[in-house]
Amino acid sequence: MASNIKMDDKDRLIVRLLSNDARMPVSELSRQVGLSGPSTSERIRRMEAGGIISRFTVDLDLTALGYPLQAIVRIKPRPGNMHIVEDMILNEPGFLDCDKVTGEDCFVTRLALRSIADLDPVLLPFHDKAETNTAIIKSSPLRGRMPV
Template identity: 25%
Template sequence: MPAPALDMLDVALLEALHEHPRTGLQEIARIVGVARATATARLQRLERAGIVSGFGPEIDVTAAGFGVQAFVTLEIAQGALEEVHRELAAIPGILEAHATTGSGDVICRVAASSHESLQQILVQLNRSASVVRSTSVVALSCVVPWRTLPLLRSEAAPGSGRSPSSR
């Protein structure tokens, strides 16, 4: 099933939730300028579609003591993606991993409390029989943090998303 097209009301609701994460839905509806029932129905639709996937706190791993971060590209043995998936999931310092195109097969975002801890993670990765080669680069600073709202805003269907009778 294709993802539903987002309109400006959906984006406004997501922006309000992003800017006021601890605010109740009644207040979010007031901020956006719609009825609570409208905001509730829209949010439920976004959740069912998987667009909104959680309401947990955003965690800053640097502030939590894991200030050494790196990106590690792995070249893996032919047909070993499932095994690598299990191995990567077992390493707590792997924040995320993506299968990729290009010279590497998987790219991992890694966080560690120190350079020594990062080295231990890299050694653990290289001990895997599924990993043929790894290349790592240490992140010095974050230039653009993870974000989604600019993308959603740029592609939102014009109009408020309300039915023609409510305009």
């Protein structure tokens, strides 16, 4: 959904600060932005109403939760299996993200794993319906950067 809200530099700074720490108190946020608390709160409400900010979230440490490995899995459904494969992805809780993409593959996903041994049991059910290509993630030098 495209927003009709015109954003100024203060709005962009609010978004950038909240993207780094969604739990930042309005008092600290307004101090860093250089506005009053009520003015900062109003800007946040306006951006929420306009769809620019849709939710506040947390950044989880998957390793601390017992998932030290992640994999990028590209999935190319066999003819006639697109919706079946999409449902399989949505119903497998290990998949963290899924993007429908153009090109050779139809889906690019991110999978959380407790161990490398967990990979085959997750992907085996897909092999009748799709081709998969997997890469284990070594590190993520850039994640979730805001373009504003």
